[in-house]
Amino acid sequence: MHARAVAAITTALLGTAALLLPGSDARAGDIDGRPLVIGHRGASAYAPENTLVSIDKAARLGIPWVENDVQRTKDGELVVIHDDSLQRTTDVEKVFPGRTSWKVKDFTAAEIARLDAGSWFSHRYAGTRVPTLEQYMRRIEHNHQKLLLEIKNPQLYPGIEQQTLKLLSNEGWLDRQHLADRLIVQSFSADSLRIVHDLKPAVHTAFLGTPRISELAAYARFTDGVNPSFGSISTGYVSAVHAFKGPHGKPLNVFTWTVNDAGTAWRATRYGVDGIITNEPDVVETELQEP
Template identity: 75%
Template sequence: MHARVVALTAAAVLATAALLSPTSDARAGDVGKPTVVAHRGASAYAPENTLASIDKAARLGFSWVENDVQRTKDGELVVIHDDSLQRTTNVKQLFPGRAPWKVKDFTAAEIARLDAGSWYSPAYAGTRVPTLKQYMRRIEHNHEKLLLEIKNPQLYPGIEQQTLKLLGNQGWLDQSHLRRLMVQSFSADSIRTVHELRPAITTAYLGMPTVAQLHTYARFTDLVNPSYASLSKGYVSAVHAFDGPHGRPLGVFAWTVNDVAGARRVAGYGVDGIITNKPDVVRTALGSD
């Protein structure tokens, strides 16, 4: 992987990314504006990582959603952010003697009994923790696109292979679906594994490698997705100066941006995507209404 000529204009980078990126369809009719990704679904307006949350994103008019995948005690992939069930379910009430209520210590049947909506609002009482299979079927039904995060892979050996197998079984590894799919993780090893197993998948590293490290990351990841608070225009330009494993410039999706000022700031840096709990707020900030 080699550094692109630094003097390459930002306009040329954006044009190239729009033409070659698998996310270019997300910008159709809106060239030059970042892709807006609904974080854990439209999680400011419905309980995160639930079917209700991705349904809400669809109703708001957003096609890209993000989720988190972990594994139960008996090997089922489920969609939940924390490695503990305590924050977003009533597990403490249903299973009071099983602290610290880790996902990996509960069976899929036990997790299916949990209420994953009441913590957010009584209006969502009875909402369940979806399995990844249920989630993918709803994504397909809603004609949405997915930024899938492999969460805590160190807790779940082989979760990359298992996730890819499920995606394949659900028909998500054909050419048309690959344009609607990105896989990310905070673990560079996990993303490297995904790339090695399925090189056609668009991958993203969650974090901020040093500029000196970017040439290494560019061998196995297509995007570098840092916290927006740590970003600068110079860093975004440095990332764009490298070609990733699919021969296109590395992209940058910033997270988690929930206000107008933040959205406008990172858009000014030239990011390719913005991950947000409030996609409608970001859309308004970018003048996309």
């Protein structure tokens, strides 16, 4: 009874908004007005975040959309890792004990390739590596997944927007099919998203954060969505975002983060969000599929 009531409320709130994602994602849930479920850094509750095993786990769980973080090494290689420091998710202090900095930007790609990025999570994943973006994109393609790609800390990496777009192009991800419904580029930096939009207007973008309603018209000139933390939104805010059309002529989307339990997932759905970013995508997906 509760689930049916929530579904009815959700449909009323969303209307057709959930159908107005990049392209026309064919998930049955979209037809019912349920939000997309996006695996945060892969299926990061079950495998080390931002690694190939994490996106493989998401694929096995039947989750098509995953999110990641892209940064750059000292010698210009794009790598997939969340923190600008290697300390939390690798054994960098053990492998390079004499270094005075643990920043990603202060290590070469070859040095980062030596690091264990799995043991911090579980001994089961010992030997897991920090993937390059090239390796990551090839695995995403192999898994037939879709990607919410975050350009992380762009102020540390001048030109990372152009470099990321070039790599995506080289991997075949800037063709019409991929741009239609398989790729969104997001960032906490409005300036970075403006650069992406100016360089490749066909790419769908999303701003990470909660701009003031008075600012939304300006954001709608260069971004297709606003992706706020769950604690910062309400039904009114989501409705206000949906009232603006982005550069591709469709209402702005709202993907909220990071939602890891059924109750919060239903609250987000009642708010009218278009997507839920979660460490436990299977839990959220199963809950929202309840009739």
